[in-house]
Amino acid sequence: MSTTWFITGTSSGFGRLLTEQLLERGDRVAATLRRPEALDDLTGYGDRLWVRQLDVTDTDRVRAVVDEAFAELGTIDVIVNNAGYGVFASVEEATDEQVRAVVETNLLGSIHVVRAALPHLRAQGSGRILQVSTAGGQTTYPNFAYYHASKWGIEGFCQTVAAEVRPFGIHLTIVEPGATPTGFGTGLATAPAMPEYDATPAGDTRRALASGAFALPNDPAKIARAMVELVDSGETPLRLPLGQDTYDDVRADLRARLAEHEAHERVARSVAAG
Incomplete structure (x- = not known):
């Protein structure tokens, strides 16, 4: 039995790979993207590919396209919130417009699609x-x-939504890919570097990215396939780490946070009322 997917950000990266893999195996895809012509080479799949223009920062358009997809396609089994925007700059370097764009796309845009x-x-x-x-x-x-800021925000939102909607038979999984050569890095918005940050970790990361030393150890096609396999399996974890770097980095961070948390148990409990 084929599955129907609604995917945002399908012009490139994981969204494009998911679209190709799903169509190849016989599923239906409602593919949304800012430039629909980017999928012109996939027209051979006929009515199994449903394409609409969508910028997720346009709230009214999000509602209209989602409503249209359900009205025309009937049951939609999987919603994939994939559209994203990245800013590579220190906190002081980024412009107000860049800050607004990353929050409106990654956080508010994803929220609007879910709603x-x-x-x-x-x-x-x-x-x-x-x-x-x-x-x-x-x-x-x-x-x-x-x-x-946008990704930590959407993870908090999604963790809350997952608990709220599970009684309705709806399941939400946060997919956490590691560094992957999808073209996302070359599309990052940047800002003029401030010399004050040159000898800081921000400067080190900038040089690593520019020189190619910033590791991209994951296979994007395998990540897309793992997402499809998760749905096929029927498993519904809250989070799915994809990539050795994701697994190792997140585990180390969680352990450090837990150790710091536990180190403050006495003072935490000392402020109890009464």
């Missing part, structure tokens, strides 16, 4: 939401503060 889809998923009594996050949704790297 638009939930009434339909509740009505059909089933559905999966895959929220594409990153290792940077639980740990951090220099020069990615605003990207982290």
Whole structure:
């Protein structure tokens, strides 16, 4: 039996790979992207590919496209929130416009898609939401503060939503890919470097990215396949780490946070009322 998927950000990266893999195996895909012509080479799949223009920062358009997809396709089994925007700059270097864009795309855009889809998923009594996050949704790297702000934010939102909608037969998984050569890095928004940060971790990360020393150890096609296999398996974890770097970095960060948390147990308990 074929599955119907609604995917944002399908022009490149994981969104494009998911679209190709799903169509190849016989599924239906509602593919949304800012430039629909980017999928012109996939028209051979006929009515199994449903394409609409969508910028997730346009709230009214998000609602209209999601409503149209459910009206025309009927049951949609999986919503994939994949559209993203990245800013590579220290906190002081980024412009106001860049800060606004990353939050409006990665955080608010994803929220709008979930909000638009939930009434339909509740009505059909089933559905999966895959929220594409990153290792940077639980740990951090220099020069990615605003990207982290959006991803930590969407992970908190999604963890809450997952608990709220499970009684309706809807399951949400946060997918956390590690560093992967999807073209995302070359599309990062940047800002003029401030010399004050040259001898800091921000400067080190900037040089590593520029020189190619910033490791991209994961296979994007395998990550897309793992997302499909998760849905096929019926398993519904809250989070799915994908990549050795994700697994190692997030585990180290969680352990450090837990150790620090436990180190303050006495003072935490000391402020109890009474």
